[in-house]
Structures are given as C-alpha cells and as structure tokens.
Amino acid sequence: MTSGRQKPSKDRHTEILDAAAKVITDRGLAETRISDIAERAGVSPGLILYYFESKDRLLSDALTHVNDRYYLQMSRELRRIESAREQLVRLIDLSVPGPLPEFDRLEEWALWIEVWVRALRDPEMAKEREVLDRRWRDAIGDIISHGQQTGEFPATGDANELALRLSCMMDGLAIQVIMNDSAVPPERMKRTCMEVAANEIGFALEPAETA
Amino acid sequence: MTSGRQKPSKDRHTEILDAAAKVITDRGLAETRISDIAERAGVSPGLILYYFESKDRLLSDALTHVNDRYYLQMSRELRRIESAREQLVRLIDLSVPGPLPEFDRLEEWALWIEVWVRALRDPEMAKEREVLDRRWRDAIGDIISHGQQTGEFPATGDANELALRLSCMMDGLAIQVIMNDSAVPPERMKRTCMEVAANEIGFALEPAETA
C-alpha cells in the first residue's frame, strides 16, 4: 500500500507538494497552474491529477505541508537550547525574514499570507490555519512559562497572553519586512521584537544593555 | 472633459470602483470577474473596460480607493477629539474588526490582506501599499507625539518607534480576529491592544484600572 515502486526518490506525493510550494512561492497562489507544478516536479501534467483529486486540494495541502515542515524544523532547533531566554532570542532571529539563509523565512511568510487569503473563503483552510497558528502560539507560550518557572523571566503575566502579544507583533512586523517597506528593514524588525519582548516579558536585552 | 452627462448619480468611475470593492469583499480578489462587477454596478460588462484599461488595473485601483476612503473617514472622526489619549482609544476601537457597525472594519481588513498578496508581485501595488501604510503609521505617531507634548503620555521613547509597535500589533491581532480564531475574539483584541499601548506608551487604562 505504501512502499516504493519504481524510482521514487522520496515519494511522488511529497515531491509534488514541494514542487507546488515552490511554484506558489514565486508565481503566487492565484497564478499557479497545474502545468507549472508538473514542470517543476519533472512529470507530466496528467500525473498531478493522478495524485491529487483537484488543483484546489493540492494547493491547500501544499500550503499546510510546508508550514508544517517549517514548524517541525524550527522546533527541533529550539529543543536543543537550554535557556528559555536563548530560545526566545533564537526564535525571533529565525523568524525575521531576509538575511538568514539557514531557514528561509521569507518564503515561509509569503506562503503564510496566501494561507490567510484562502482561509477567508475556504472553511477547510480556515480550520487548518487555526491549528497551525495555535501550535505556534503555544510553542511561544511554553518557552515563556518555562522561563517564568526557572526564574529567567519575572513571573508576572499570563504566558498565554504574552505569547499572543509576541506572535501578533511578529506577524505584523514580518509583513512589513516581506513587503520590503523601506521603514522596516529586517534589522529593525529584530530590534523591535527584542525590545517589545523585553518590555512585556521582562528580560534584559543583553548583559549591559537596558536602554 | 469631466462633467455630468446622462444620469451620473455620482460618477461612473467611482461607482465602478465601489462595485468592484464590494465584489472583491465577498468573492475574493482571485474569484472576482468583470461580469460580477458589471452586474453589481448595474451596467454591461463592456462598459467596465470602457472606463478601465484592464481588469488588473481596475482591481488595483479599487483596493487603494477603499483604503483611501477609510483612512479619510477615520481621520476626520479622530480630528474631532481633543485628548490624545481619547484619540488613541477611539482609534483602537474603530480598528477592531467585528461588532462595530459605524465603520465596517471587517471588510477593510479583508481587503488589506488582498493588498498584501498582490503587493508581493505587483510593484505598482507595492508602492501604493507602502504609501498607505506609512500614512497610517504616521497618523498614530502624530497622536503619540502630541500626547507626549501635552504630557498625557510620559515623554520617553521615540513616537515613531512606538507607532510602529502599535500598528504592527494591531495588524497581527486583526488578522486573528478576521480569521475567526476562537482564541482571539474582538474583545480580546481590544483588551490586548489597550494593554500593550498602556505598557509601551505609558498611559492609564482607566481611572482606577491599572492591573
């Protein structure tokens, strides 16, 4: 039922999802054609519809698939860090779209906007989005409450609420950055994130930086 | 060249823009057809292309047109308020999508997301977006620095930076609200906005409310 057959370097299903995500990234969801995806995946157009019941379904799946992957990648990376404060700093770093090539957050954020648009009309996607977003917010919340328990962060304030504030702030800033707003370069997003986090959660920016 | 001819209740050009905005709102940018707009405006499809050189151009114009109008409406409303603190509170109130019928912010925010998607690929739209966003951020900045001068807000912190923080926070929260995220109902957005504003800018939530 699920075993390799011919030359499935990974799995056709996944290959197509990846190809779709790439096409969406550089053509936009609205401009993505089945033939583009086929070309990118190096297969014929017909095959796409052999693996996915419709274009719409494929596109939705592709969007959640990459977001899912990014989350796992990020969370694996964070789990290797001890200090809650360091985790938070790293999370912010990795979330700033742009210069950091380790994780390509630029791509990720652009897709995220496409998710929003689609979720406005597609209930399926709306449900998926809420799950993905909640998971993300919870991850931040966990870091915060962990830091509050170890005493790294002064234990005032609901971790949940603080997580909401931070994640929304990051969403809003990331939008400006990927829009290439001249007033909000990546460095500014990072700085502002750090300062707001410091204000709200209560941690020192750097040893010997409190301004 | 620009005068009324037959029965221009306002102006065909504007009528079509309004019709387009309505259609975009309830069908989504991607699903909007010229014939939809024509139907909504009560004219024939051909006429749409008589007033606008292409569908794409019309859609872009419609998006900026409504955003423009909302800004003017809002800023007129705020100008009638004296206290900077009251201005800020009112601005937050009016920005929360949902229950408030006076300004339909729900529609406004949904269109705003469409602007983002389009701006990712269309340089024209990208430029427009930056202008609109800057104007908005400046409006907030003006309120803040006005409040700092009158002493309503403790005069620490760059008004510009504070405005960025507040506007991004509002963007991020508004997204959650219009997505119908069960964790972020309109009231929560409002509360969180107020608390963050209070923290960052430094004003009392209510006489006798400081928690």
Add this chain to the structure above:
DNA sequence: CACATGTTTGAACCGTCAGTCAAGTGCGCG
C-alpha cells in the same frame, strides 16, 4: 431636424487551463 460627440450595449472572439482519457511503460510475481 441633422450632426457630432461621448456612452452604453451585447454578442463574438480567442487564449487559457483544469480535468479526462485511452494508450503506453516497466516492474514484480507466478
């Protein structure tokens, strides 16, 4: 009343895709 000018119509045109299908291809198993 004619004519010019600026609007408006609705049908025809035409390219573009999503989705279908009948025909291949190659692999494993008997």
Add this chain to the structure above:
DNA sequence: CGCGCACTTGACTGACGGTTCAAACATGTG
C-alpha cells in the same frame, strides 16, 4: 515468459472569462 497492476504520458475537450467591436443610444449644438 507473460500477465497484471501501478504508474505515467500527452493529446484532447469543454468551459470559462477577459477583451474587442460594431452597432445603438443619448445629449447638446447649430
């Protein structure tokens, strides 16, 4: 060796929708 099955192809089609256009239509002018 040859059957069968899973996979793959690429041509086809049918619908859809943006754009064009020639013909009406209204309005103001002489």
